[in-house]
Amino acid sequence: MLAFLLATAVMIIRMRNLFAVVMLTGAFSLLTAGLFITLDAVDVAFTEAAVGAGITTVLFLGTLSLTTSREKPATHLPTLPLAVVLITGAALVYGTMDLPGFGDPAAAPHQYVMPEYVSGTETQIGLPNIVTAVLASYRGFDTLGEVGVIFTAGVGVLLLLNGGLGGRARRNGGEGAAPPVSAPTDKRKGPDRA
Amino acid sequence: MIDFAQVLSHYNYWVIITLMMTGLYIIVARGNLIKKIVGLNIFQVSVFLFYITISKVAGGTAPILTGDPDTVYSNPLPHVLILTAIVVGVATTALGLALVVRIKEAFGTIEEDDILEIEHALESETEPQA
Numbered sequence: 001m002l003a004f005l006l007a008t009a010v011m012i013i014r015m016r017n018l019f020a021v022v023m024l025t026g027a028f029s030l031l032t033a034g035l036f037i038t039l040d041a042v043d044v045a046f047t048e049a050a051v052g053a054g055i056t057t058v059l060f061l062g063t064l065s066l067t068t069s070r071e072k073p074a075t076h077l078p079t080l081p082l083a084v085v086l087i088t089g090a091a092l093v094y095g096t097m098d099l100p101g102f103g104d105p106a107a108a109p110h111q112y113v114m115p116e117y118v119s120g121t122e123t124q125i126g127l128p129n130i131v132t133a134v135l136a137s138y139r140g141f142d143t144l145g146e147v148g149v150i151f152t153a154g155v156g157v158l159l160l161l162n163g164g165l166g167g168r169a170r171r172n173g174g175e176g177a178a179p180p181v182s183a184p185t186d187k188r189k190g191p192d193r194a
Numbered sequence: 195m196i197d198f199a200q201v202l203s204h205y206n207y208w209v210i211i212t213l214m215m216t217g218l219y220i221i222v223a224r225g226n227l228i229k230k231i232v233g234l235n236i237f238q239v240s241v242f243l244f245y246i247t248i249s250k251v252a253g254g255t256a257p258i259l260t261g262d263p264d265t266v267y268s269n270p271l272p273h274v275l276i277l278t279a280i281v282v283g284v285a286t287t288a289l290g291l292a293l294v295v296r297i298k299e300a301f302g303t304i305e306e307d308d309i310l311e312i313e314h315a316l317e318s319e320t321e322p323q324a
Contacts, residue, residue, distance in 0.1 A: 009213055010216065039247060040249075043273055043277060047280050048239075048280055082223070099204070102205070104252065131277070146282060150282070152285075156292070
């Protein structure tokens with residue numbers, strides 16, 4: 001499955017048709033969701049399937065309909081990015097040498113608060129799903145912060161697409177040295193933005 | 195130094211790093227802004243996979259109480275963090291895509307090279323007056 005994931009990622013690099021790229025991204029997310037299930041993360045798997053494969057794809061498609069679905073061929077040689085990527089990757093692989101092996105029960109992340117969460121979920125929270133208990137109760141403030149982030153992002157998206165306080169008309173007419181604007185796309189703002 | 199057991203136990207990490215570098219390569223090497231955001235997504239997902247890999251305990255099961263005290267559960271804490279991260283990731287993707295739409299409206303293109311060219315032309319237009 002990891003190999004499938006890699007193959008999809010390589011195809012995403014090579015494709016120039018952005019529509020196909022977006023569809024492959026959806027498939028990529030779905031594959032990831034399957035992997036999450038094999039790694040015992042069921043809650044994460046269905047969130048990834050719904051949010052990663054679903055909402056993200058819709059957002060991308062909406063953007064494609066507002067912009068263009070063709071990518072220009074690359075103009076310069078990819079030598080420098082390739083070198084950067086290879087060096088970073090080598091450094092990261094070197095870093096993994098110190099990591100605990102896959103599935104090692106003695107690894108550090110399983111030691112500190114985790115036993116407490118597992119044993120406390122039944123007695124303190126009374127929910128069968130430990131992930132829910134940690135999310136909503138033990139680390140409830142994290143979730144509150146997450147809501148804050150989403151709210152900020154939503155406000156940002158709305159401001160960007162609606163053109164802010166003065167509205168779009170003022171900006172389009174008001175700028176003296178406006179760049180060569182191709183016929184401005186009308187407000188086909190999809191409801192999926194909200 | 196590297197024996198076969200270590201290769202097996204680190205295989206997941208290395209594939210994840212390869213994925214991550216694929217994402218990074220797309221971000222750095224491709225000029226199309228939508229493609230860049232796709233690369234960002236791949237990078238993100240590889241980090242998610244890394245966390246979930248860490249949370250796996252050998253012989254463990256999904257962290258839902260079974261009532262049997264001997265059950266080994268996988269670590270629920272990274273799962274929670276990644277649940278949050280997935281949703282935040284979608285929020286950032288939405289923001290990035292909104293920026294792309296605005297850039298398309300302002301410049302008429304979403305290719306980085308063309309945008310730089312237009313900006314350059316604008317700068318050389320305004321410079322003599324300043």
